[in-house]
Amino acid sequence: MDINSEQKIIYDAYIKFQSLTGGMKNTTEKKRKAFRAELFGFIDKCVMTLSSNSYTQAEKNKAYNKGRVYYKQYCGLKKTYPELITNGLDSKVDQLLILMSAQAVQHVERFRKNEIGGTRINIESIFSENTNVKKLMSQPMEAVLKEALSDRRFSIVSKVDQKVYITQTGQKYHRANCPFCKRVQLIETTHSKVTNAGYKPCRCIGTTDKVRINLQNSGNVGSEILDKGVLSVFIDESIRDSYWATFDPTLVDRQASYSYIICEGFLSSENQIAVENTLYQNACLANEAKDPTYSAIEAISAVLLKIAFNYDFHGDVIIYTDNTGAVDNWYKVNRNQFLAEQFESVKITYIPREQNKKADEVGRKVNFASVPVEIIDLIKDKFRDYSKLEEELKFVKSFFPEPRYNIPNLLEELRLLGEEKGGK
Numbered sequence: 001m002d003i004n005s006e007q008k009i010i011y012d013a014y015i016k017f018q019s020l021t022g023g024m025k026n027t028t029e030k031k032r033k034a035f036r037a038e039l040f041g042f043i044d045k046c047v048m049t050l051s052s053n054s055y056t057q058a059e060k061n062k063a064y065n066k067g068r069v070y071y072k073q074y075c076g077l078k079k080t081y082p083e084l085i086t087n088g089l090d091s092k093v094d095q096l097l098i099l100m101s102a103q104a105v106q107h108v109e110r111f112r113k114n115e116i117g118g119t120r121i122n123i124e125s126i127f128s129e130n131t132n133v134k135k136l137m138s139q140p141m142e143a144v145l146k147e148a149l150s151d152r153r154f155s156i157v158s159k160v161d162q163k164v165y166i167t168q169t170g171q172k173y174h175r176a177n178c179p180f181c182k183r184v185q186l187i188e189t190t191h192s193k194v195t196n197a198g199y200k201p202c203r204c205i206g207t208t209d210k211v212r213i214n215l216q217n218s219g220n221v222g223s224e225i226l227d228k229g230v231l232s233v234f235i236d237e238s239i240r241d242s243y244w245a246t247f248d249p250t251l252v253d254r255q256a257s258y259s260y261i262i263c264e265g266f267l268s269s270e271n272q273i274a275v276e277n278t279l280y281q282n283a284c285l286a287n288e289a290k291d292p293t294y295s296a297i298e299a300i301s302a303v304l305l306k307i308a309f310n311y312d313f314h315g316d317v318i319i320y321t322d323n324t325g326a327v328d329n330w331y332k333v334n335r336n337q338f339l340a341e342q343f344e345s346v347k348i349t350y351i352p353r354e355q356n357k358k359a360d361e362v363g364r365k366v367n368f369a370s371v372p373v374e375i376i377d378l379i380k381d382k383f384r385d386y387s388k389l390e391e392e393l394k395f396v397k398s399f400f401p402e403p404r405y406n407i408p409n410l411l412e413e414l415r416l417l418g419e420e421k422g423g424k
Contacts, residue, residue, distance in 0.1 A: 006108065006123050011101040013127040013136055014071065020130055021072065023080035036077065036084050042070045043092050050099035064103040067096050068137050107141035121145055164194055171199055178204040229315040229344070231279070232267035233303050234351075235260040236359035237286070237295035237323060256292060258299035259283035259363030262307060266318065269351075270358045279311070283366040293325035300330050300348065304339035317346045322353040 027035075049055050049063035074093055078085050112121060126132050126148045135144045164173040165186035173194040174181055180202060237258040261281040263273055284302065286295035300319060307313045321327060327350045330336050340346040353360075 007098075007101045007105045009123050009127055010104045010108075010136070011097055013133045014097045014101065016127075016130075016133050017071075017137055018075045018078065020134055021075040021079060024076040032077070032081055032084055035073075036086075036089065039070060039073055039077070040089050040092060043067070043074070043089075043096050046070065047092060047095050047099060050096075050103065060103065064100055067100050071096060071100070072137055104136075104141050108145065111142050111145045115146065115149065121149060164189060166194060166199060172202040173199045174202040175204045178202055180204060230266040231307055231313060231315070231317050232263045232265065233260055233307075233317065233319045234263075234270055234273070234356060234359040235296060235299040235303065235319060235321050236356055236363055237292045237299060237321075237326075238360070238363055239292055239295075256286035256295040257283060257363055257366075258286055258295050258302075259359050259366070260299055260303055261359050261362060262303065266316075270320075270355060273358055280306070281362050283363040293323055293329070296321050296323035296326035297330050297333055297336070300326060301333070301336055301339065304336065304342070304346065308339060308342040314343050316344045319346070319348050320351045320356065321348065322351055322356045324350055 024032075046063045046067040050060055050067070055063075071093065074089070108121070108123060126144070127136065132144060132148065135147075165176055165178070165181075166173050166189055167181065167184050167186060170184075173189070174186060176186065178186070235258060237256065239256050259282065261273060262279045263277045264279055265277055267273065267277070286298050300321070303319060304317070307317065327348050330348055331340065
């Protein structure tokens with residue numbers, strides 16, 4: 001079967017549906033055979049429409065939708081009366097599934113192009129779920145994908161979905177700005193297509209031989225699995241009272257901050273954080289003063305920037321946060337799109353706040369008592385006043401070496417001098 005990788009994933013989902021469907025109602029043998037013959041004719045007509053160039057796209061979409069109905073009927077017949085399924089019917093259904101999966105891929109590509117965040121869709125992950133396989137047979141593809149896009153388990157950016165470039169005759173794929181192809185016309189394609197076709201990465205891309213794990217389906221992996229091609233990050237954001245606002249009421253009274261822990265390997269929970277797998281932890285004041293979602297998104301940016309350029313890491317990254325707004329909106333920030341493309345994949349996963357206590361502790365240990373400029377200026381003014389006062393005190397002490405005893409006498413003399421001048 002000569003089909004591309006995503007078409008194969010959808011084709012396999014159709015095959016998987018056979019084990020998920022129910023059977024047919026009990027009927028007479030004569031009616032069952034008549035139904036089989038009628039079903040063969042309907043499926044054959046759909047195959048003809050989908051495989052011909054003389055039909056419009058609207059007509060093919062109609063045949064695609066009918067084909068799903070007929071395939072469900074075929075699955076019911078095969079499950080209840082497998083003896084009625086002939087090689088000819090099986091072969092015709094296989095042709096239908098190949099053509100239907102090709103139509104489905106067109107819907108996927110259109111969704112990616114038109115929907116904000118559509119490039120985050122990971123088809124293999126989506127149709128590993130039985131519920132989505134069932135929806136594939138009863139709902140439009142766009143509806144299935146839109147629902148999956150809002151599902152935090154599928155919030156992933158992967159190089160599988162990134163654009164790469166090939167030449168007309170070469171056997172390697174490149175980045176758009178490849179320094180080795182300055183005088184060669186590059187043809188845009190996808191990472192999945194060049195991998196499927198056997199292309200090798202150019203030196204401008206680089207490659208690794210790490211063993212990668214399936215981040216979507218690794219929820220039960222224990223702490224003994226610490227894949228060196230994966231980094232796990234726990235981030236937390238908070239809004240706290242501004243210490244310096246008590247000295248200057250013009251300053252903001254609340255200030256956002258974020259904290260994070262970067263760990264080596266795939267960690268499925270914070271319970272697996274240990275000294276030996278912790279690479280770095282930190283806490284910072286956020287640029288946004290009062291919005292925790294922006295703070296969490298800023299934390300994601302900071303983490304991706306650090307591990308890409310400080311640690312020169314470009315494998316798989318999974319980031320845990322208890323901020324749902326950040327999970328849904330992090331990739332809408334342009335800098336995060338750029339940063340995510342530096343890795344094999346980036347997945348942002350929601351965890352409840354009570355399961356994210358260690359990242360919160362990192363932030364609580366930091367005082368964030370940096371002095372604002374306004375307070376520094378105030379302190380400078382007070383210090384100047386103090387310096388003047390100190391000079392005056394030194395002058396006074398030169399005449400009154402023991403101020404505790406002499407100053408009262410001085411004050412009395414000044415009072416008398418004042419009365420004398422006042423009397424004049």
